[in-house]
Amino acid sequence: MILKYFRKRDWALTAALVVFIICQVYLDLEIPGYMNDITYAIQTGSGTDVVKEYGTDMVLCAFLSLGFSVAAGFCATNIAASLGRTLRERQFDRVQEFSMQDMDRFSAASLITRSTNDVYHLMVFTARGLQIVIKSPILATWALLKISGKNWEWTAATAAAVVVLVAVVAVTMWYTVPRFKKIQWLTDGINRATRENLDGIRVIRAYNAEEYQQKKFDKANDDLLENNVANAHAMAPMHPITSSLNNFLTLAIYWIGAGLIAAAGSTGDKMVLFSDMIVFSSYAMQVVSAFMLMIGIIRGLPRAMVAAGRVEEVIEAEPSIKDGGFDGVTDAEGEVEFRDVSFSYPDAEGPAIEKVSFKVGKGQTLAIIGPTGSGKSTLVNLISRFYDATGGQVLVDGIDVREYDQKALRRRIGYVPQSAVIFSGSVEYNVNYGDTSADRTEDDVRKALEIAQGIDFVEKMEGGMDGHVSQYGRNVSGGQKQRICIARAVCKRPEILIFDDTFSALDFKTDLALRESLKRETAGTTNIIVAQRIGTIMDADRIIVLDKGKVVGDGTHDRLMKECGIYRDIAMSQMTGEGPE
Numbered sequence: 001m002i003l004k005y006f007r008k009r010d011w012a013l014t015a016a017l018v019v020f021i022i023c024q025v026y027l028d029l030e031i032p033g034y035m036n037d038i039t040y041a042i043q044t045g046s047g048t049d050v051v052k053e054y055g056t057d058m059v060l061c062a063f064l065s066l067g068f069s070v071a072a073g074f075c076a077t078n079i080a081a082s083l084g085r086t087l088r089e090r091q092f093d094r095v096q097e098f099s100m101q102d103m104d105r106f107s108a109a110s111l112i113t114r115s116t117n118d119v120y121h122l123m124v125f126t127a128r129g130l131q132i133v134i135k136s137p138i139l140a141t142w143a144l145l146k147i148s149g150k151n152w153e154w155t156a157a158t159a160a161a162v163v164v165l166v167a168v169v170a171v172t173m174w175y176t177v178p179r180f181k182k183i184q185w186l187t188d189g190i191n192r193a194t195r196e197n198l199d200g201i202r203v204i205r206a207y208n209a210e211e212y213q214q215k216k217f218d219k220a221n222d223d224l225l226e227n228n229v230a231n232a233h234a235m236a237p238m239h240p241i242t243s244s245l246n247n248f249l250t251l252a253i254y255w256i257g258a259g260l261i262a263a264a265g266s267t268g269d270k271m272v273l274f275s276d277m278i279v280f281s282s283y284a285m286q287v288v289s290a291f292m293l294m295i296g297i298i299r300g301l302p303r304a305m306v307a308a309g310r311v312e313e314v315i316e317a318e319p320s321i322k323d324g325g326f327d328g329v330t331d332a333e334g335e336v337e338f339r340d341v342s343f344s345y346p347d348a349e350g351p352a353i354e355k356v357s358f359k360v361g362k363g364q365t366l367a368i369i370g371p372t373g374s375g376k377s378t379l380v381n382l383i384s385r386f387y388d389a390t391g392g393q394v395l396v397d398g399i400d401v402r403e404y405d406q407k408a409l410r411r412r413i414g415y416v417p418q419s420a421v422i423f424s425g426s427v428e429y430n431v432n433y434g435d436t437s438a439d440r441t442e443d444d445v446r447k448a449l450e451i452a453q454g455i456d457f458v459e460k461m462e463g464g465m466d467g468h469v470s471q472y473g474r475n476v477s478g479g480q481k482q483r484i485c486i487a488r489a490v491c492k493r494p495e496i497l498i499f500d501d502t503f504s505a506l507d508f509k510t511d512l513a514l515r516e517s518l519k520r521e522t523a524g525t526t527n528i529i530v531a532q533r534i535g536t537i538m539d540a541d542r543i544i545v546l547d548k549g550k551v552v553g554d555g556t557h558d559r560l561m562k563e564c565g566i567y568r569d570i571a572m573s574q575m576t577g578e579g580p581e
Helices: 008-044 046-099 100-106 108-147 153-201 201-206 210-235 238-263 269-313 376-383 406-411 427-430 442-451 455-460 476-493 508-521 559-561 565-576
Strands: 338-342 353-360 365-369 390-394 413-416 498-500 526-530 544-547 550-555
Touching: 008 046, 008 108, 008 269, 046 108, 046 269, 108 153, 108 269, 153 210, 153 238, 153 269, 153 390, 201 210, 210 238, 238 269, 338 376, 353 365, 353 376, 353 390, 353 526, 353 544, 353 550, 365 376, 376 390, 376 413, 376 498, 376 526, 413 476, 427 442, 427 476, 427 544, 442 476, 442 508, 476 508, 544 559, 544 565, 550 559, 550 565, 559 565
Parallel strands: 365 526, 365 544, 413 498, 498 526
Antiparallel strands: 338 353, 338 390, 544 550
């Protein structure tokens, strides 16, 4: 199934590989023939010239075989490297199309394992296995043809050795295949524990939880170890058994040959039998070695099959969110409407939001507030189609978001998530991020930073806007990261700005200055703000209060203070300091 990901160049290299292997096998099988001629020449006293002539031919065959073997190895390695690149590229491209629901289904730890560890095992298997899969049947068939018609006793001994070898392999594989299949899933567990430990290292240390994390990692590590040790114990006898079979087969051929030679009448017949015995033993070893090569490939086959299945599962996965065909311009720019919208997460006990309806026009500000877990972030995620509503309609500019081309939809939206996401690179790179077709200049980046109240700290950085920001923004504060993310959304010049609890990392003064700047500089842009601070949303044109996924309040600040108990409780707790902001 992995062969379908071969490129044209890979198929050309595979064809060259087959040719090189055929040439190599031919030369390898020619050597025993020269041995037969040399043995017979020595027995009959034909002279050293014949020995030198055939010996030279043997050496030439050996060196040519080496050359073809190196060429075959070069082809196989290039095919494996190209396949690895293709599989990683295909997986990356597919993951780019995944919705958040798809990401939840696979998990980040598993996706990392599939694009690294699984692809590596497939590359190793391809580099070695492709040669063996091609070489073994050619070698075994050709060698059998060479010895066909020879003494039946020798043939029977060779057949018996092959039968024993196949039986041993079958029993071993029966025991080990299920364990080989578990390796990749257990590796996911190691990745998951390691990633959790690295991402949460500060919290782990703050709570002195190193021992607890160590136990979790040890459990995952021990499961993988036990599985690998069980396989190692089962596979350990394979090499000594195959080596012993080689020895016993050689012994059987010579023992049978000794009897045949002793029973032969004339000296000439004895010499012919002796030469045949030497040649037969060489070809018999070639037959057995072909099966031994297959054993090597069979050992890695279960793991490679599991890796291939896991990689293909990602590549062939159908994204749960499909592109619509609409990517044009509409009359109403920035209008967002929810019509009786409901959404449930997979396997959830109940809906995250239920029968939500509202409409916000161009240039207006809509605020969403509610207790933790009320569905605020879920609601704004439906606008950008990170998830699709399970009921009702979400419309942007009068068009159902499911009818949009996803890129066209997201081109209209500037999104700032709850957790600030910073990429390794310069400040300018992080602000002027995304659609490379957009005509944005350095002045646009500066203006966006000014609106986001971030230009002051950026200018103090070494290099200014060209200053380096480390991965995850570890060299800047939480509030600074948040302002860079806000500047990124503003720089995009979208029709709709979505702030998902974005102002929580800002102090009150910066929060106020930023909102005033947004109101002044982005007039005409629709703002949707998810917030916990009443002060952040008091001036919004419309405020929606959510509780347990349902709209329990809708109006302005003054109206909600009079008519909505939940909103009033949140406001009073913040104003009096009796509860969390």
